[in-house]
Amino acid sequence: MWIHILVFVLTFFLMEFMAWFTHKYIMHGFLWSLHSDHHRKYHDSWFERNDAFFIFYALVSIGFFLLWKYQYLEIGLAIGIGIFAYGLTYFLVHDIFIHQRFKIFRNANNRYARAVRRAHKMHHKHIGKEHGECFGMLVVPLKYFRDSK
Template sequence: MSILAAIGITLATFGFMEFWAWFMHKFVQHGPLWFLHRSHHVRHPHPMERNDLFFLIYGGLSAALFITGGNGGRWWFWAGLGIAVYGTVYFFVHDVLIHGRLRFWKKSQNTYLRALNMAHKTHHKTGGRDGSAEFGLLWVSPKYWQLARRKKAPKQENA
């Protein structure tokens, strides 16, 4: 397989994962699998949530594609890479930046990341399964871009 085809499959899979994450979040996690996702919408003192099982599902799928993908010789190896890259970005943006599950990445001055954070906070305004908005991760509605541009980020002090 050519390097351009491998890169194309990886990027296409990454892009598809944003749609897939939105679809699964809106129609499955806030639907029949709410019993797993609910843990993400309530405050709790535990470091892990039932919702973290979704990470294991997608990680397992990605690993299976890697293992059976012939060290890059089969197209699904590169699809597995796209899923893994999306999962890594998801972890750092959603779990680390937005929810602060690891405390090494503080609030950002970046307009896009602030808009993303605002959109996600809108999603969490309702504690229940119904009434939420903004189900995606990386795509941000234009209204949040505008809000983030208007609202200046507080300056961070260096300790």
């Protein structure tokens, strides 16, 4: 049981690295065509091509659930839930809290919330795929905490 909890926690935190890596080298790299509409909205749809990245990670999570269900990987459930939990957290922080795709969490104004918003704002000041900064989501550089006092 403890190994499953440990794997879940490790998976959740590893997903922050995966989000950073995917964002920096894939979204701002060879799949910029899917991510560009997130930096410069040139359409009227509520959906963005960028949302395809959620689908990718959902499929990876489902894959681990299936590996567990069909008894190929005993810790597959813990990994699948870790990926799902990070995806849900990412959705709540990025799409709802920061970009206000749903109008909730508007009044969160603690130091961490201000640092996350500021770091993401600095990321979005670059509308092209080059010269980006702050590619992670939940782990924010310390300078944004200092700036958010």
